[in-house]
Amino acid sequence: MRKNIVAGNWKMNKNLQEGIALAKELNEALAADKPNCDVVICTPFIHLASVTPIVDSAVIGVGAENCADKVSGAYTGEVSAEMVASTGTQYVILGHSERRSYYGETVEILEEKVKLALANNLKPIFCIGEVLEERQAEKQNEVVAAQLASVFTLSAEDFSKIILAYEPVWAIGTGLTATPEQAQDIHAYIRSLIAEKYGKEVADNTSILYGGSCKPSNAKELFAKPDVDGGLIGGAALKVADFKGIIDAFK
Numbered sequence: 001m002r003k004n005i006v007a008g009n010w011k012m013n014k015n016l017q018e019g020i021a022l023a024k025e026l027n028e029a030l031a032a033d034k035p036n037c038d039v040v041i042c043t044p045f046i047h048l049a050s051v052t053p054i055v056d057s058a059v060i061g062v063g064a065e066n067c068a069d070k071v072s073g074a075y076t077g078e079v080s081a082e083m084v085a086s087t088g089t090q091y092v093i094l095g096h097s098e099r100r101s102y103y104g105e106t107v108e109i110l111e112e113k114v115k116l117a118l119a120n121n122l123k124p125i126f127c128i129g130e131v132l133e134e135r136q137a138e139k140q141n142e143v144v145a146a147q148l149a150s151v152f153t154l155s156a157e158d159f160s161k162i163i164l165a166y167e168p169v170w171a172i173g174t175g176l177t178a179t180p181e182q183a184q185d186i187h188a189y190i191r192s193l194i195a196e197k198y199g200k201e202v203a204d205n206t207s208i209l210y211g212g213s214c215k216p217s218n219a220k221e222l223f224a225k226p227d228v229d230g231g232l233i234g235g236a237a238l239k240v241a242d243f244k245g246i247i248d249a250f251k
């Protein structure tokens with residue numbers, strides 16, 4: 001059966017010392033009160049090598065927020081999937097809407113990134129979701145279907161290693177949240193696309209997370225929906241009390 005997962009996305013927040021302190025505090029909180037779901041923290045590249053050894057890997061997985069679309073070489077400033085994996089990191093967020101819109105990441109670029117992540121045994125947390133105008137024009141299903149093209153070229157075996165995150169862009173960092181019904185509708189649609197492509201078993205085993213202004217006060221209702229298997233959490237992942245409040249929605 002698919003896993004319930006709460007994953008944090010620190011984005012470009014916390015210097016090294018602050019990031020280490022946050023990871024230690026979360027590790028202590030979850031050692032004292034074990035979660036009922038998988039927990040992942042995705043941090044800036046510079047934190048990975050320091051954070052990975054200080055968290056209990058049986059309780060907290062660590063992920064990057066991006067990786068390069070090239071194997072290695074003259075790509076100044078880029079960080080490869082192999083480099084990420086060499087720190088002991090197990091996950092990588094790919095296709096976040098901020099990367100798509102600010103850094104021009106296309107379906108094709110993301111397809112390369114996903115393949116390189118998998119080749120280096122990283123588990124991609126692959127993000128999809130529509131912008132406000134697309135939701136207002138009721139085009140959200142079309143948009144997510146097109147974005148899935150980056151991962152629908154994978155074999156069924158490789159696709160089974162992917163975690164999906166549906167993140168309506170209009171809900172990210174805005175305080176607006178999709179209603180549990182809106183989330184359920186599109187998660188069920190995404191699962192139906194997976195079933196069409198890879199069969200019901202693969203679809204049933206794929207974790208589909210919701211992301212967009214998720215907080216302790218709305219997580220329980222969202223996660224109670226049958227096709228919502230947890231959350232990808234931005235702002236609320238930066239404070240242990242808030243992040244743990246969301247993790248506790250599975251209790």
Ligand code: PEP
Pocket residue numbers: 009167171172173174211212213214232233234235236
């Ligand atoms: C995100 O950026 O992945 C996200 C869900 O952000 P927030 O929770 O802050 O809306």
